[in-house]
Amino acid sequence: MTGTEPEDDDALAAEYALGLLEPEAARAFEDRMATEPALRASYAFWAERLAAFTEDLPEEAPPPTTFEDIEDRLFPLHSKRRVSGFGSLRGVLFGGLAAAVLALAVIIWPQQAVTPDFRFDIADSDSFVAIGVGATRGGVFHLILGDEFVEPPEGRDYEMWLIAGDNPPVSLGLVPRGVRGDVWAELPPELTESFEGGVFAVSLEPEGGAPDGVPSEVLATAEIVTVG
Amino acid sequence: MTTRAEIEQHLAQMTLGDRKAFEALYDATAAKLFSVTLRILKDRALAEDALQEVYIKIWHRAGQYQANGLSPMTWLITVARNHAIDRLRTQKAPTAPLDVAEILPEPGPGxxxxxxxxxxxxxxxxxxxxxxxxxxxxxxxxxxxxxxxxxxxxxxxxxxxxxxxxxxxxxxxxxxxxxx
Missing domain, CATH: 1.10.10.10 (Winged helix-like DNA-binding domain superfamily/Winged helix DNA-binding domain)
Incomplete structure (x- = not known):
């Protein structure tokens, strides 16, 4: 777009607000908006006025489960709904819940770069290889499953644990199956705070996670290193 | 009726990770944003899925809404509309459009x-x-x-x-x- 006349920019802002620009032109407009307050104001003018069109639309409540679905996608490690579906809270938090959880977590990724405060790697053991893990104090948990990662045997799952000080191990959920690359999840910040100086462990469990909420067979451990 | 100040308050709390504020924002605005994704996508399942993605975006971007000078409700509507349009345009094989009257539900806004x-x-x-x-x-x-x-x-x-x-x-x- 070459238009530099104020009028051209007003029309351009309207086209942008309406979604009429080709992707390349839209990006160019966004770049300009970042440095030109007048263009931002013109866009805001259009966005505000045009939003009045939505008053033509009859409002309707989404299905009652929608908010829970959103929470499951955003906060897979502590979904309210799944907790209520199981008898034992401990079994839920440290077993069945986790199973569903990290499998779901693959669909989530942060909108911006995350700088980990903690790193830990389990490079190799006899039966378990290659995962890298990072976390922030704010509760973002980042699991990296390399191409060389070996899936657990049929009917079994890998479960991740945090051992902080003298406390009993706390489950961080199951390693998702059939996934390679980056897996993001969200943990309660209270939990990631206690990563400092702790130990990360991976155990082999029956499918769905440790039945008693304690690790069955620890395969590998790693010191958690504070980097941030 | 949720006021502008209340929506802004919810958004501000969300940037601090307040999930109750997120739920309050959702309760106050979901029917409106659902009307937008339904209208654009004209398919109930797609519109529901898009609505979920819209709120995931809103959660992640709550801190950015003031950057473009929009009122909070316009910002929310814009996020929903743009996301639904993106979905509409990336659909490779769109389903046959249903009659709008079938999809768009009663009743209207209060x-x-x-x-x-x-x-x-x-x-x-x-x-x-x-x-x-x-x-x-x-x-x-x-x-x-x-x-x-x-x-x-x-x-x-x-x-x-x-x-x-x-x-x-x-x-x-x-x-x-x-x-x-």
């Missing part, structure tokens, strides 16, 4: 909501009414259906550049009217 918005909508319509025949409908189709220049050109059976010229001229006229 009397309060209508009263509050009536001013803006009336004003927009008054200015749209000053445009040449058919142009107002084009603008409306762009906003509410995500229509592209190509689709407008095909519908009017004129070259794309002609439609663009028409519409740009109409938009400038609209801008002048709305600014008065």
């Amino acid at each position: 009397p309060e909501a209508q009263a509050v918005a009536a001013g803006e909508r009336t004003r927009l319509q008054a200015c749209l009414d000053t445009l040449e025949d058919g142009r107002a409908e084009m603008v409306r189709r762009c906003y509410l259906d995500g229509a592209t220049y190509k689709e407008l050109a095909d519908a009017a059976d004129v070259p794309l550049n002609t439609v663009r010229t028409w519409l740009r001229r109409s938009l400038l006229k609209l801008r002048e009217c709305l600014s008065q």
